[in-house]
Amino acid sequence: MPWTTEQVIALAPDPGAAKAGRELASERRWTGLGRSDVALWGECKGSAATPYQAEVDLSETEPAFKCSCPSRKFPCKHALGLFLIYAARPAALQEAQPPDWVQAWLESRKAKAEKAAAPKKPAQPVDPEKAAAQAAQRAERRNARALEGVEELNLWLHDLLREGLAELPRRPQSFWAVIAAHMVDAQVPGLARMVGDLSTIPNSGPGWPDRMLARLGRLQLLLEAARKVEELERGLQAEVRGALGFNESKEDVLSEGELVTDEWLVLGRVVTLDERLKSQRTWLRGKTTRRPCLVLDFAAGALALDQSLMTGTRFEGDVRFYPGSKPVRGLVANRRGEYTKLETLGGDDSVESALNAYASMLAASPFFDRAPMSLENVLPHSDAGGWFVVDANGVAVRLAGGPACWRIMSMSGGRRMAVFGEWDGVRLSPLSALAGGEFANLQWLRP
Amino acid sequence: MRTWKELTSLALQGTGKAAANPEPERHLLDEAAWHTLRRLAGHQPAKITRIAETEAATETRPYVATPAAGRLEEILRTDDHEHLVEWLFIAASVQKLVPPSLLPSLLERGEEQSQLRAAILEVGGHRVHWLAAQNDEWGFAAIADPLESLKSGVRTARVAALAELRRQDPAAALATLMQSWAQEGGDDRTSLLPVLEIGLGPGDEDFLTKATTDGRKEVRMIATDLLARLPTSALIARMTARADQWIRFRKGVLGSRLEVTPPAECDADMIADGIEPKAPKGTGERAHWMRQVLARVPPTHWAPEYLEAGAKSEWSEALLLGWIEAAARFGDTRWCVMLLEHYMPRRDQGNLAAGFQNLVRYAPAAAIEAAILDQLKRSPAYAILIATARTDRLSPAVSAPLMRALELEFTKQDKQQREQWLAGMTRPLRPRLDPSVLSDAIAFADRATQAGATFAGASLQALAANLEYRAEMAKEILS
Numbered sequence: 001m002p003w004t005t006e007q008v009i010a011l012a013p014d015p016g017a018a019k020a021g022r023e024l025a026s027e028r029r030w031t032g033l034g035r036s037d038v039a040l041w042g043e044c045k046g047s048a049a050t051p052y053q054a055e056v057d058l059s060e061t062e063p064a065f066k067c068s069c070p071s072r073k074f075p076c077k078h079a080l081g082l083f084l085i086y087a088a089r090p091a092a093l094q095e096a097q098p099p100d101w102v103q104a105w106l107e108s109r110k111a112k113a114e115k116a117a118a119p120k121k122p123a124q125p126v127d128p129e130k131a132a133a134q135a136a137q138r139a140e141r142r143n144a145r146a147l148e149g150v151e152e153l154n155l156w157l158h159d160l161l162r163e164g165l166a167e168l169p170r171r172p173q174s175f176w177a178v179i180a181a182h183m184v185d186a187q188v189p190g191l192a193r194m195v196g197d198l199s200t201i202p203n204s205g206p207g208w209p210d211r212m213l214a215r216l217g218r219l220q221l222l223l224e225a226a227r228k229v230e231e232l233e234r235g236l237q238a239e240v241r242g243a244l245g246f247n248e249s250k251e252d253v254l255s256e257g258e259l260v261t262d263e264w265l266v267l268g269r270v271v272t273l274d275e276r277l278k279s280q281r282t283w284l285r286g287k288t289t290r291r292p293c294l295v296l297d298f299a300a301g302a303l304a305l306d307q308s309l310m311t312g313t314r315f316e317g318d319v320r321f322y323p324g325s326k327p328v329r330g331l332v333a334n335r336r337g338e339y340t341k342l343e344t345l346g347g348d349d350s351v352e353s354a355l356n357a358y359a360s361m362l363a364a365s366p367f368f369d370r371a372p373m374s375l376e377n378v379l380p381h382s383d384a385g386g387w388f389v390v391d392a393n394g395v396a397v398r399l400a401g402g403p404a405c406w407r408i409m410s411m412s413g414g415r416r417m418a419v420f421g422e423w424d425g426v427r428l429s430p431l432s433a434l435a436g437g438e439f440a441n442l443q444w445l446r447p
Numbered sequence: 448m449r450t451w452k453e454l455t456s457l458a459l460q461g462t463g464k465a466a467a468n469p470e471p472e473r474h475l476l477d478e479a480a481w482h483t484l485r486r487l488a489g490h491q492p493a494k495i496t497r498i499a500e501t502e503a504a505t506e507t508r509p510y511v512a513t514p515a516a517g518r519l520e521e522i523l524r525t526d527d528h529e530h531l532v533e534w535l536f537i538a539a540s541v542q543k544l545v546p547p548s549l550l551p552s553l554l555e556r557g558e559e560q561s562q563l564r565a566a567i568l569e570v571g572g573h574r575v576h577w578l579a580a581q582n583d584e585w586g587f588a589a590i591a592d593p594l595e596s597l598k599s600g601v602r603t604a605r606v607a608a609l610a611e612l613r614r615q616d617p618a619a620a621l622a623t624l625m626q627s628w629a630q631e632g633g634d635d636r637t638s639l640l641p642v643l644e645i646g647l648g649p650g651d652e653d654f655l656t657k658a659t660t661d662g663r664k665e666v667r668m669i670a671t672d673l674l675a676r677l678p679t680s681a682l683i684a685r686m687t688a689r690a691d692q693w694i695r696f697r698k699g700v701l702g703s704r705l706e707v708t709p710p711a712e713c714d715a716d717m718i719a720d721g722i723e724p725k726a727p728k729g730t731g732e733r734a735h736w737m738r739q740v741l742a743r744v745p746p747t748h749w750a751p752e753y754l755e756a757g758a759k760s761e762w763s764e765a766l767l768l769g770w771i772e773a774a775a776r777f778g779d780t781r782w783c784v785m786l787l788e789h790y791m792p793r794r795d796q797g798n799l800a801a802g803f804q805n806l807v808r809y810a811p812a813a814a815i816e817a818a819i820l821d822q823l824k825r826s827p828a829y830a831i832l833i834a835t836a837r838t839d840r841l842s843p844a845v846s847a848p849l850m851r852a853l854e855l856e857f858t859k860q861d862k863q864q865r866e867q868w869l870a871g872m873t874r875p876l877r878p879r880l881d882p883s884v885l886s887d888a889i890a891f892a893d894r895a896t897q898a899g900a901t902f903a904g905a906s907l908q909a910l911a912a913n914l915e916y917r918a919e920m921a922k923e924i925l926s
Contacts, residue, residue, distance in 0.1 A: 006517050015525035023912035028889065045908075161472035164461025210451075213458050217479030224477075351492050359488040366484055381498050382581075388495060396493040406551035410578045413547060414502035425487035433548070440548035 024081025149186025190245030235325030257320035262286035268431030312439035313339035326364035347374030373423040404442040411435040503577035515923040539569035617646030671721035709733035734765035741769025746782035783814035827852035835875040846881035882918035
């Protein structure tokens with residue numbers, strides 16, 4: 001896959017590393033620059049006597065880095081510099097056989113990956129029946145624990161309502177942390193996350209009781225569905241399990257998930273930082289099928305998020321969806337050909353049809369918070385009531401405020417344009433916009 | 448089915464205190480969920496029928512290409528001020544436009560840092576005026592129609608509009624200002640009057656002279672200050688007449704000298720002309736008055752011999768300070784160079800330090816470059832010093848000999864100190880040198896490393912990396 005400077009910069013752990021990497025992206029600082037099908041390498045002259053050996057492994061979707069420098073940043077400025085040279089001027093790296101030090105690293109990585117992939121050899125020959133029985137037993141244990149978690153949260157929720165919500169703003173953080181920790185123990189991380197979200201509401205300003213009760217009502221709906229999960233149809237079962245935090249393995253999705261082939265528009269991206277975990281939501285939409293697809297990625301600590309999907313572009317390929325009744329979450333299984341610039345966000349021409357699409361998503365499964373919304377031919381507008389985008393019929397949706405609104409206004413120049421974002425039922429958080437041939441990512445991650 | 452309002456008030460007080468049907472909490476939550484989903488699915492969008500927004504004019508100049516826009520976004524995201532200044536400066540000089548999505552960030556920067564404003568207006572095209580007109584905080588850029596903005600804009604917008612009008616036609620701008628002058632409030636007069644510095648000319652004198660009798664002290668001071676920048680003004684003629692009374696040139700066998708008799712008192716006329724009667728602590732009153740008067744006499748009034756003779760006078764400090772201020776005030780290249788040429792070595796004496804600092808900072812760029820080239824011949828160390836004190840860019844014609852001087856001085860430094868000395872020199876020079884000296888910097892770095900000065904090699908590598916970054920940035924913008 002060809003890499004762009006922008007994608008490589010996005011891998012930098014912080015702005016300082018990005019800037020330093022930029023300054024090292026010069027052939028003059030390097031000797032022995034080379035590349036093979038799967039790797040890049042080079043030696044960078046620094047202030048130390050021996051040059052640093054930097055290498056990049058491109059054999060998988062997410063690149064891996066190694067450098068002999070003492071920096072604890074990852075990737076370090078040397079690896080970034082090397083990668084940036086490749087992105088800007090691939091020919092600056094000679095095609096060659098990897099030198100020994102690169103070869104050794106690649107092999108050790110490959111060996112590790114194989115070891116991880118290989119099934120643990122059982123001491124005795126496997127009895128397929130017995131193995132299946134064991135797996136079923138494990139699944140049953142997990143289900144039982146999850147159900148215990150659901151029951152506990154249900155009780156907690158009812159206690160909360162019996163006591164009344166009025167006291168909540170004075171509750172200490174531990175009030176929420178304890179029950180959230182129990183949900184983690186019960187292996188229902190989805191519920192733990194929801195409790196975490198709840199804890200922010202009592203101090204979120206006027207109107208919090210309305211927001212709290214709305215959330216609690218929907219949580220109750222989920223708990224109720226979880227208790228009766230056997231009675232639900234299969235798709236909805238999967239939605240409920242997904243919301244509780246049962247994770248389908250990527251491998252299973254890539255081999256068995258619903259397959260949709262289309263031209264996919266990479267519409268927008270949000271990155272959020274939560275203590276040490278970075279999460280990234282990338283939204284796609286099939287041009288012909290109009291299927292929305294949400295690709296999630298997580299990275300802990302200094303690790304970089306997946307940069308293989310470039311917003312503002314489109315590609316032909318296959319997407320596999322996670323199980324569900326009208327699933328949105330998916331994975332790109334296969335990409336054919338190159339990325340091409342987007343000329344359209346493939347959105348709805350009227351606010352009404354966008355809202356109808358949202359309502360039918362809710363009808364299929366009420367267990368999600370944000371839906372993608374893409375609008376064509378809208379005008380940004382601000383007045384005393386806040387920021388809006390307005391369609392040709394004068395129908396408007398409210399925008400979540402912030403600097404993105406001014407960027408949208410600037411891009412429009414008073415003319416109709418396309419806006420994409422996440423709709424929470426009340427406000428649209430804009431993620432990207434297209435006007436006069438300019439595509440812009442509106443979410444800037446300020447580290 | 449209960450209403451949402453009933454549900455929330457019950458939820459707040461708690462079901463425990465209410466009459467109980469079985470599982471009251473569960474019923475409450477079920478109904479809340481039902482209300483919530485119904486509301487979400489049936490969202491009633493707002494109707495906005497009156498949108499009176501105007502369209503921005505179509506741009507005629509080209510936008511920068513994607514790589515340049517991407518780099519600007521990166522620079523803005525990382526708050527990289529040094530490269531932001533450079534990026535804007537290059538783009539403005541080649542008349543390219545910034546993509547509209549980046550304009551709000553630029554306007555925010557311009558609001559905080561006025562030195563960026565001219566470049567931002569240049570790269571923002573019509574769009575930046577159109578956008579800024581919608582946000583009071585961006586008044587400095589809201590001048591799509593300067594006449595209209597001057598009439599009805601907020602104060603910052605009025606100042607920007609008057610500046611724009613002065614750039615277009617100073618006389619017409621003055622006429623426009625005079626129409627509303629009598630009705631302007633004190634704060635507006637104080638904000639608008641300094642703008643006349645743009646395109647200042649003899650045609651402004653009558654108006655400024657009237658303003659020296661304004662009811663407000665700030666206005667009077669601004670007016671006097673502007674008149675003191677107008678070489679043909681009556682105020683300057685009075686200043687010159689005063690100076691001529693106090694300073695006489697005497698030719699002698701043992702060399703020329705100046706006979707200096709500063710005034711014994713600061714009279715009412717002098718005060719009316721803007722002379723500050725109170726001297727700062729440590730400065731004699733008479734010297735203080737003379738310095739202020741000299742600062743308002745165009746240096747061309749004096750023959751160059753006055754400088755040499757004055758420097759030997761017992762009043763030399765006041766004379767030099769006055770001339771330094773005048774040279775910077777009137778942008779007199781010749782006097783700037785003469786002062787920097789001969790009197791830089793005295794920069795550490797008493798009050799002269801601050802004077803030279805100001806001279807180096809405010810002298811015209813051409814004078815500074817000439818002074819650097821001149822000092823390179825006699826005292827490279829001073830040349831480097833002058834160069835490091837500025838914030839603007841040096842031309843290739845000065846950058847190249849400066850690089851050579853840097854190496855020469857480096858080899859002359861004491862072995863123990865030289866690496867530290869070089870690091871101290873390269874850091875301020877880094878953003879100022881022209882990228883064309885990249886290969887010289889690399890060659891110097893190699894020679895320093897070979898000579899065992901590893902640390903120096905590293906700071907030069909950093910200098911080279913910076914030059915290379917800037918060269919690449921310029922290439923992106925120009926392509």
